[in-house]
Amino acid sequence: MSTTLTLTRPDDWHLHLRDDAALASVAPYTAQQFARAIVMPNLRPPITTAAQAMAYRERILAALPAGSDFQPLMTLYLTNNTAPAEVAAAKAAGVVALKLYPAGATTNSDAGVTDIRKCYATLEAMQRAGLLLLVHGEVTDPAIDVFDREAVFIDRVMQPLRRDFPELKVVFEHITTKEAAQYVSSSDRFTAATLTPQHLLYNRNALFTGGLRPHYYCLPVLKREEHRLALCQAVASGSPKFFLGTDSAPHAAQLKEASVCGAGCFTALSALELYAEAFELLGALDKLEAFASFNGPDFYGLPRNTGTVTLKREPWTPPAAVAFGDAQLKPLRGGETLNWKLQ
Numbered sequence: 001m002s003t004t005l006t007l008t009r010p011d012d013w014h015l016h017l018r019d020d021a022a023l024a025s026v027a028p029y030t031a032q033q034f035a036r037a038i039v040m041p042n043l044r045p046p047i048t049t050a051a052q053a054m055a056y057r058e059r060i061l062a063a064l065p066a067g068s069d070f071q072p073l074m075t076l077y078l079t080n081n082t083a084p085a086e087v088a089a090a091k092a093a094g095v096v097a098l099k100l101y102p103a104g105a106t107t108n109s110d111a112g113v114t115d116i117r118k119c120y121a122t123l124e125a126m127q128r129a130g131l132l133l134l135v136h137g138e139v140t141d142p143a144i145d146v147f148d149r150e151a152v153f154i155d156r157v158m159q160p161l162r163r164d165f166p167e168l169k170v171v172f173e174h175i176t177t178k179e180a181a182q183y184v185s186s187s188d189r190f191t192a193a194t195l196t197p198q199h200l201l202y203n204r205n206a207l208f209t210g211g212l213r214p215h216y217y218c219l220p221v222l223k224r225e226e227h228r229l230a231l232c233q234a235v236a237s238g239s240p241k242f243f244l245g246t247d248s249a250p251h252a253a254q255l256k257e258a259s260v261c262g263a264g265c266f267t268a269l270s271a272l273e274l275y276a277e278a279f280e281l282l283g284a285l286d287k288l289e290a291f292a293s294f295n296g297p298d299f300y301g302l303p304r305n306t307g308t309v310t311l312k313r314e315p316w317t318p319p320a321a322v323a324f325g326d327a328q329l330k331p332l333r334g335g336e337t338l339n340w341k342l343q
């Protein structure tokens with residue numbers, strides 16, 4: 001049994017950093033674990049222009065600890081009205097991707113896309129410019145069961161999108177089902193997926209263990225065990241189409257522990273430790289480095305990082321709560337023992 005794991009410095013390809021005091025509270029955790037992160041644009045109001053993305057980037061850099069070399073990779077929030085000209089401006093500003101939120105699908109998605117066909121000219125411009133499309137892959141049709149919304153999204157949105165823009169690079173974010181794992185596995189080189197630690201570690205029972213557990217509630221919601229197993233198989237296969245994206249999504253504890261609980265799990269504080277636990281349970285620790293450090297940059301067409309990080313088998317307990325601006329934030333597995341520790 002190995003007691004030390006050394007990896008090329010990893011990146012987080014799906015992250016929520018929020019803004020203002022919340023940003024200042026959470027950015028240091030990610031900067032400690034990762035060299036780069038894809039920063040989601042679902043602020044209020046959303047980041048929809050290159051100029052807003054550049055200003056947000058400056059606020060992120062200002063929130064980092066002195067001496068940190070962490071690099072935020074910026075994204076725009078795709079709307080029905082995103083102009084093709086904004087794609088050119090985004091490209092020039094170093095923005096790497098646009099994010100598709102079906103309107104109403106998740107946290108801060110009300111400004112999202114109501115019909116993907118309204119975005120076709122913009123998607124065409126992205127395909128030409130080489131900007132990626134990142135997708136929250138759930139339909140919002142209230143007639144579709146919440147647990148089926150990802151699978152139905154594949155038929156209704158993903159298939160037509162892939163047919164109409166075959167060379168647009170698409171990341172199916174935070175996949176949660178065997179249907180999505182299968183779809184991405186059998187797709188061509190223009191499609192990939194991110195996986196969160198919670199969807200590799202837990203099935204939907206975690207939401208109901210001894211009572212309702214709001215800190216395990218995120219979207220897409222945790223699924224049945226057969227789906228978790230399919231996700232585990234996908235990452236254990238070593239396929240380069242799957243890579244690390246925590247979807248760490250901080251919400252103040254008082255808003256999680258409320259009659260209406262916001263969707264999102266905060267995992268940035270111990271992300272690598274949680275992934276190491278998942279890969280160890282799978283007997284696939286040898287696949288962790290490619291998942292965390294190679295597959296993402298290779299798909300995005302960015303250089304791999306240099307330098308390494310080390311995880312040690314060393315039991316520790318992350319704090320049950322940390323500061324989140326003036327509020328509190330409860331990390332997933334806070335107050336519980338983890339077996340791996342980032343050095």
Ligand SMILES: NC(=O)N[C@@H](CC(=O)O)C(=O)O
Nearest residue numbers: 016106107218219249263264
């Ligand atoms: N994953 C979540 O449950 N929440 C995310 C939004 C998202 O990634 O869908 C958030 O911004 O809070």
Ligand SMILES: [Zn+2]
Nearest residue numbers: 106136219220
């Ligand atoms: Zn999402």
Ligand SMILES: [Zn+2]
Nearest residue numbers: 016040247249
């Ligand atoms: Zn997210």
